[in-house]
Amino acid sequence: MYAFAMGIAMRYAVDEHEAADIMSHAFVKMFRSIHTFDETKGNFHGWLKRIIINESLDHIKQRSRFSTQEIDIADEPAINNAVIERTDAAEIMQLIKQLPPATHAVFVLYAIDGFAHKEIAAQLNISEGTSKWHLSEARKILQQKLTSIKT
Amino acid sequence: MAFERSKKNTAAKINIHKNVVNTPTPYETIIAAKLEQLPVPDMADSIWASIEMQLDAGLPGDGDNTPSNKPTTGKPGMGKGFYFSLLTAIVITIILINRTNKKQNNTNNTLPAIPKTEMVTPVADSNTHTIVPPAKNNNVVPKNPGKKDTSTIPIFSGNRINFDTAKPQPLIVNKTDSAALLKDKVALPLLDSATKPPLPKPKGIKGITPGDYKIKGDKKDPQKKGE
Numbered sequence: 556m557y558a559f560a561m562g563i564a565m566r567y568a569v570d571e572h573e574a575a576d577i578m579s580h581a582f583v584k585m586f587r588s589i590h591t592f593d594e595t596k597g598n599f600h601g602w603l604k605r606i607i608i609n610e611s612l613d614h615i616k617q618r619s620r621f622s623t624q625e626i627d628i629a630d631e632p633a634i635n636n637a638v639i640e641r642t643d644a645a646e647i648m649q650l651i652k653q654l655p656p657a658t659h660a661v662f663v664l665y666a667i668d669g670f671a672h673k674e675i676a677a678q679l680n681i682s683e684g685t686s687k688w689h690l691s692e693a694r695k696i697l698q699q700k701l702t703s704i705k706t
Numbered sequence: 707m708a709f710e711r712s713k714k715n716t717a718a719k720i721n722i723h724k725n726v727v728n729t730p731t732p733y734e735t736i737i738a739a740k741l742e743q744l745p746v747p748d749m750a751d752s753i754w755a756s757i758e759m760q761l762d763a764g765l766p767g768d769g770d771n772t773p774s775n776k777p778t779t780g781k782p783g784m785g786k787g788f789y790f791s792l793l794t795a796i797v798i799t800i801i802l803i804n805r806t807n808k809k810q811n812n813t814n815n816t817l818p819a820i821p822k823t824e825m826v827t828p829v830a831d832s833n834t835h836t837i838v839p840p841a842k843n844n845n846v847v848p849k850n851p852g853k854k855d856t857s858t859i860p861i862f863s864g865n866r867i868n869f870d871t872a873k874p875q876p877l878i879v880n881k882t883d884s885a886a887l888l889k890d891k892v893a894l895p896l897l898d899s900a901t902k903p904p905l906p907k908p909k910g911i912k913g914i915t916p917g918d919y920k921i922k923g924d925k926k927d928p929q930k931k932g933e
Contacts, residue, residue, distance in 0.1 A: 557753075561746040571747045578749075579756040586761060644740040651737075666734035667741055694731070 559600065560607055566663045567611030569652055581610040608668060612660060612678055619656035642701070650700050654693050661689035662697075 560578055568574035585606050592602055651659060660679065664670040665686070670678070675686040910916075 557750050558746050561749070562742070562744055565744060565746060566741060571749065574747075575749045575753050575756070578753050579760065582753075582757045583760045586757075640736060642740075644744045647737055647740055648744055666731075667738040 556603075560603060563604055563607045563668075564611060565648070566651075566667060567608070567615065567660065569656075573614060577607065577610050577614055581607045584610065604668075608664070609678075615656050615660045616679070650697060651693075653700070654696055658689045658693045658696070661686055662693035665690050666693075 560581070561574060564574040564577040564581070565571065568577055581603075585603060592599065596602075651662065654662060657679075661675055664675045664678070665672070672683045672686040672690075675681075676683045679686070
């Protein structure tokens with residue numbers, strides 16, 4: 556349970572201390588609202604994951620603001636998958652954390668936690684276009700960084 | 707959510723190569739898989755301590771982030787918790803009242819009876835003028851067995867003082883050894899601040915000072931003048 560929850564918090568936090576802070580707040584909320592958990596709506600892990608993500612996004616919102624630039628289409632980034640395969644997980648995480656906070660949040664929500672742009676837009680109070688723009692930005696930056704690792 | 711998205715028919719998209727912001731790229735899938743293996747720092751104890759502290763403090767939540775919140779029934783503050791706390795308060799009050807009543811009863815019942823201390827004064831025989839001393843056992847005031855934090859001071863009829871400072875000093879009771887002493891007693895006027903003693907009567911006649919009595923030699927007797 557700890558590894559599962561901490562793994563989620565670590566993806567959104569800038570460091571382990573912020574992740575610990577997110578974890579403690581999320582668990583307090585979980586304990587306080589345990590009576591609202593409905594087994595018919597989903598499993599417990601999914602419910603806990605949602606609480607942790609919501610808490611993480613609250614942290615991100617506190618320390619950064621989301622830009623209003625929008626985009627509908629973008630070119631597919633040319634990234635060699637072999638490079639990613641060779642790269643350590645911790646190193647990849649470091650690259651993701653170097654992204655601007657809002658871009659970082661959108662990228663993790665979309666690419667790792669599987670949220671749709673509509674859901675991301677609702678969570679972060681931004682438009683779908685803005686969410687797409689942040690994803691595109693994240694891809695561009697990561698492409699550059701991964702290319703530099705390759706060379 | 708994520709599963710729903712993956713089920714979407716990508717063939718419906720017109721420009722599949724361009725509209726990539728709506729589908730995760732293969733490298734993103736690889737990154738997601740990699741991050742699942744991310745080692746987590748061992749901070750479970752400190753996090754748990756923080757959770758405990760927050761739960762103990764009972765701080766109100768800053769926003770409800772729970773995904774599925776059922777609406778609460780009843781008025782706010784009038785839920786089960788309110789009735790439970792009210793009931794607890796009543797029970798505690800009853801227990802406290804019972805305890806105080808019991809304590810009062812116990813103190814009334816368990817108060818040790820203080821033995822009567824009778825001071826036996828020596829009996830003076832007026833005929834023979836001999837003093838019959840009281841029995842030895844009667845001189846000492848019996849100890850109060852109930853209270854250990856109080857010390858009793860024995861009263862002796864004699865004038866002998868026990869100078870042992872470690873022992874409690876007895877109170878010396880002065881007694882008249884005969885009734886005759888009482889007879890010769892001179893009654894002194896009792897003076898206090900309220901009653902003042904009467905002023906002594908002024909000497910001489912009022913209005914004549916000692917200077918008026920002075921005889922002056924300058925003046926000649928008028929009878930002698932004619933001679």
